[in-house]
Amino acid sequence: MEVKSLVEPDRVHKSVYTDPAIFEREMERIWERIWVYCGHESQVPEPGDYHAVQIGRQPMIMVRQADGRVNVLHNRCPHRGVQLVGNLKGNTGQSFVCSYHAWSFWLDGSVRAIPLAKGYENTRLTRENPDCQVKRAARVDSYRGFVFASLAADGPSLAEFLGEAKVAFDDMCDRSPAGEVEVVPVCHRVVQHSNWKFFMENQLDALHPSVTHQSTGISAARVEKRLKAQGTTPPLYYHMLSAFASSFEQWDAVQTINFPRGHGILKAYMGLRPQDPDTLAYEALLKAAYGEQKTEEYLSRSIHHVLVYPYLSVQSPLQQLRCLRPISPDKTLSEIWHFRLKGAPEAIYRRSLWYYNLVNSPATMINADDLENWTKGQRGLESDGGDWVSFHRWHGDDRVEDGVTYSNHGTSEAVMRSQFQAWSTYMA
Numbered sequence: 264m265e266v267k268s269l270v271e272p273d274r275v276h277k278s279v280y281t282d283p284a285i286f287e288r289e290m291e292r293i294w295e296r297i298w299v300y301c302g303h304e305s306q307v308p309e310p311g312d313y314h315a316v317q318i319g320r321q322p323m324i325m326v327r328q329a330d331g332r333v334n335v336l337h338n339r340c341p342h343r344g345v346q347l348v349g350n351l352k353g354n355t356g357q358s359f360v361c362s363y364h365a366w367s368f369w370l371d372g373s374v375r376a377i378p379l380a381k382g383y384e385n386t387r388l389t390r391e392n393p394d395c396q397v398k399r400a401a402r403v404d405s406y407r408g409f410v411f412a413s414l415a416a417d418g419p420s421l422a423e424f425l426g427e428a429k430v431a432f433d434d435m436c437d438r439s440p441a442g443e444v445e446v447v448p449v450c451h452r453v454v455q456h457s458n459w460k461f462f463m464e465n466q467l468d469a470l471h472p473s474v475t476h477q478s479t480g481i482s483a484a485r486v487e488k489r490l491k492a493q494g495t496t497p498p499l500y501y502h503m504l505s506a507f508a509s510s511f512e513q514w515d516a517v518q519t520i521n522f523p524r525g526h527g528i529l530k531a532y533m534g535l536r537p538q539d540p541d542t543l544a545y546e547a548l549l550k551a552a553y554g555e556q557k558t559e560e561y562l563s564r565s566i567h568h569v570l571v572y573p574y575l576s577v578q579s580p581l582q583q584l585r586c587l588r589p590i591s592p593d594k595t596l597s598e599i600w601h602f603r604l605k606g607a608p609e610a611i612y613r614r615s616l617w618y619y620n621l622v623n624s625p626a627t628m629i630n631a632d633d634l635e636n637w638t639k640g641q642r643g644l645e646s647d648g649g650d651w652v653s654f655h656r657w658h659g660d661d662r663v664e665d666g667v668t669y670s671n672h673g674t675s676e677a678v679m680r681s682q683f684q685a686w687s688t689y690m691a
């Protein structure tokens with residue numbers, strides 16, 4: 264398969280969204296080699312706590328070991344291959360016990376006991392045989408509490424892989440007076456009936472909100488206006504929705520920064536820094552923790568979305584994280600998480616919760632409108648109605664410096680062009 268011919272600087276062939284052979288190659292060349300987000304350390308606070316997680320085609324387990332470290336293991340008993348855990352999460356105690364023949368393993372994957380061991384005497388399967396261990400992810404590392412694993416023993420370190428996109432986690436954690444976040448252990452899981460690329464392209468697509476989200480944005484703006492006219496301050500959550508009705512000119516004025524490896528940032532457009540008593544109390548806590556200057560630096564970072572290509576969308580100012588787990592060319596599981604700023608007042612957490620429920624939840628009018636586009640997009644690309652997908656908008660207009668592409672227009676399709684550049688490099 265000549266993958267190179269499918270990606271041109273300003274357009275891509277539809278098969279990159281639909282071809283099962285390409286999907287398999289993506290799993291092998293991308294997901295099963297790069298650093299994949301597993302979860303947050305606070306999801307597994309106690310020894311024995313685990314979360315099942317999918318890395319490419321591999322069912323894995325993120326588990327807190329007895330020594331406090333977080334490990335990532337293949338969810339497979341070395342005896343007859345049965346999955347060691349069947350639930351999404353839980354606590355397994357001191358060891359994993361296979362439900363088939365009760366082989367048991369310590370939390371680091373080493374064998375604890377093989378029942379009725381006499382039957383293995385004089386066979387080549389002894390406890391010392393490495394085949395008796397649960398296979399581990401080749402590498403596990405974390406950044407500010409966010410745990411990643413790579414199934415490849417070599418390749419860039421986590422820090423190298425994240426590059427400039429690590430600001431997603433810095434921006435989230437720095438907004439906490441304690442410098443840390445903890446997961447809210449509720450996760451919306453949505454199966455999108457579209458290729459994973461639709462989601463990644465859409466995240467920094469500043470052209471679509473004034474079309475796709477127009478009805479929601481305008482309705483919220485109307486209520487906001489009416490409340491103001493009545494002399495009431497509209498609750499902040501109306502602003503979260505009315506921001507989607509920003510004019511085309513406003514969207515075009517924001518910048519996207521597109522890094523090597525496909526990562527990217529959509530700079531801020533919401534200016535979420537009201538001067539109400541809750542915000543002021545929160546800012547006072549930050550100033551006590553970090554001083555005036557650092558607080559100002561942390562709160563004025565110009566970020567709306569950070570993408571860690573090819574699977575994470577982080578809205579750090581509101582502590583939102585969405586993670587993709589591709590299932591097939593036309594099916595993608597998205598996990599929608601949000602976090603609590605440790606040490607911040609409850610009122611600040613409520614804002615994160617509003618955004619989670621109003622914008623990112625599958626029940627909202629925002630996410631639902633996007634989901635519809637992606638499903639229809641997938642169907643269109645599966646048809647014989649045309650072969651190419653266009654990313655021509657402002658092609659040739661962006662500014663490139665040291666491998667980083669800065670759009671001169673928020674609505675430039677530089678985002679998608681940059682993502683496909685990274686994709687081609689991975690796939691070649």
Ligand SMILES: [Fe+2]
Pocket residue numbers: 465471472475476629633
């Ligand atoms: Fe959208």
